[in-house]
Amino acid sequence: xxxRYLRYSLMSILLAGVVYLALGFGTRxxxxxxxxxxxxxLWGLWRQGEFSCTLGPLNLALLIGILVLALxxxxxxxxxxxxxxxxxxxxxxxxxxxxxxxxxxxxxxxxWLRLLRYAVFALALYFTYKTGELILRGxxxxxxxxxxxxxxxxxxxxxxVLIATVIGVLLVPMFFCRYLCPLGATFxxxxxxxxxKVVRNDNHCTxxxxxxxxxPQDLAPFKMNKIRHRDCTNCLECVDACPEKDxxxxxxxx
Amino acid sequence: MNIPRILLPLLVVAALFSGYLLRxxxxxxxxxxxxxxxGGKTVECIVDGLKCKGTAAFFTKLYTGVPGIATIxxxxxxxxxxxxxxxxxxxxxxxxxxxxxxxxMRDGSSRQVFTCRTIQD
Numbered sequence: 001x002x003x004r005y006l007r008y009s010l011m012s013i014l015l016a017g018v019v020y021l022a023l024g025f026g027t028r029x030x031x032x033x034x035x036x037x038x039x040x041x042l043w044g045l046w047r048q049g050e051f052s053c054t055l056g057p058l059n060l061a062l063l064i065g066i067l068v069l070a071l072x073x074x075x076x077x078x079x080x081x082x083x084x085x086x087x088x089x090x091x092x093x094x095x096x097x098x099x100x101x102x103x104x105x106x107x108x109x110x111x112w113l114r115l116l117r118y119a120v121f122a123l124a125l126y127f128t129y130k131t132g133e134l135i136l137r138g139x140x141x142x143x144x145x146x147x148x149x150x151x152x153x154x155x156x157x158x159x160x161v162l163i164a165t166v167i168g169v170l171l172v173p174m175f176f177c178r179y180l181c182p183l184g185a186t187f188x189x190x191x192x193x194x195x196x197k198v199v200r201n202d203n204h205c206t207x208x209x210x211x212x213x214x215x216p217q218d219l220a221p222f223k224m225n226k227i228r229h230r231d232c233t234n235c236l237e238c239v240d241a242c243p244e245k246d247x248x249x250x251x252x253x254x
Numbered sequence: 255m256n257i258p259r260i261l262l263p264l265l266v267v268a269a270l271f272s273g274y275l276l277r278x279x280x281x282x283x284x285x286x287x288x289x290x291x292x293g294g295k296t297v298e299c300i301v302d303g304l305k306c307k308g309t310a311a312f313f314t315k316l317y318t319g320v321p322g323i324a325t326i327x328x329x330x331x332x333x334x335x336x337x338x339x340x341x342x343x344x345x346x347x348x349x350x351x352x353x354x355x356x357x358x359m360r361d362g363s364s365r366q367v368f369t370c371r372t373i374q375d
Contacts, residue, residue, distance in 0.1 A: 053306050
């Protein structure tokens with residue numbers, strides 16, 4: 001069975017859960033399940049022993065759970081659970097149906113753009129810590145989509161940000177995850193250490209590049225022996241796309 | 255060592271589930287306000303409308319100057335308020351009625367902002 005079906009099944013269940021909460025069913029709000037909220041709360045917790053704004057212990061506990069996961073299996077949360085990652089990937093597949101030869105972002109530009117998420121991360125934390133409010137809300141596609149532009153959205157600016165993000169997602173695969181996601185920036189140092197990763201058997205690899213074409217993050221596994229890259233989400237698309245048997249394998253290795 | 259693919263979704267679910275279970279370790283009130291009176295009993299209310307730090311601060315202000323209230327702790331994500339109070343001065347019915355009283359709005363109208371869903375000693 002293709003790993004993608006398994007992945008999409010799990011992500012669909014989690015997305016359905018978020019939609020269920022966003023529609024007002026259940027006792028919790030969908031925001032309670034945002035792990036980045038844990039990061040946004042750290043300063044307030046340290047200084048005053050209080051959570052910021054609408055955040056609570058679940059945000060922080062989920063963040064810790066997912067950081068431990070990153071130490072074990074890299075950004076598996078992004079590739080197997082994140083609702084925004086799932087929607088981005090669906091957008092990518094949808095555009096792929098009609099736009100077969102999508103031009104790639106030049107490697108040099110891509111490297112620089114990937115640093116943008118650290119700026120988003122720093123700005124989000126700085127303003128949240130300074131004001132005690134969740135400043136990112138008005139620019140956060142997760143919040144804007146699932147809250148239906150709820151309290152904290154900033155009218156026209158939120159619309160512009162959301163539309164620009166959607167256009168970005170349709171033009172560049174995983175645009176938000178690659179360039180803007182502050183949670184991804186949080187995972188980066190942990191993800192590099194993750195010991196469950198895809199490993200390439202150099203002896204049998206034909207360097208055909210099918211793995212890079214399949215990679216939603218546009219990584220090039222055929223150029224690496226171990227996929228240590230911080231952006232690898234262990235989605236295993238490369239493993240499924242490889243035409244050679246057992247060249248790419250999921251292994252536990254340092 | 256080769257890893258079966260099915261381990262990845264299992265690890266993800268385990269991380270989310272353990273995070274969910276771990277939340278109790280980080281339970282902190284959204285606000286803690288001391289009102290100055292002597293306590294004695296505590297009562298816990300689940301309050302509709304108590305949803306963030308702003309509403310929690312507004313909620314506790316309703317009890318400013320009310321005799322018999324010692325402390326109020328609010329937990330926004332749990333929609334919960336915990337009162338420490340002196341039962342000889344104030345009753346739980348009175349505590350409930352204060353939060354449920356209609357409040358004046360900016361447009362001149364008044365409306366009920368908080369609803370006590372459950373109240374438990």
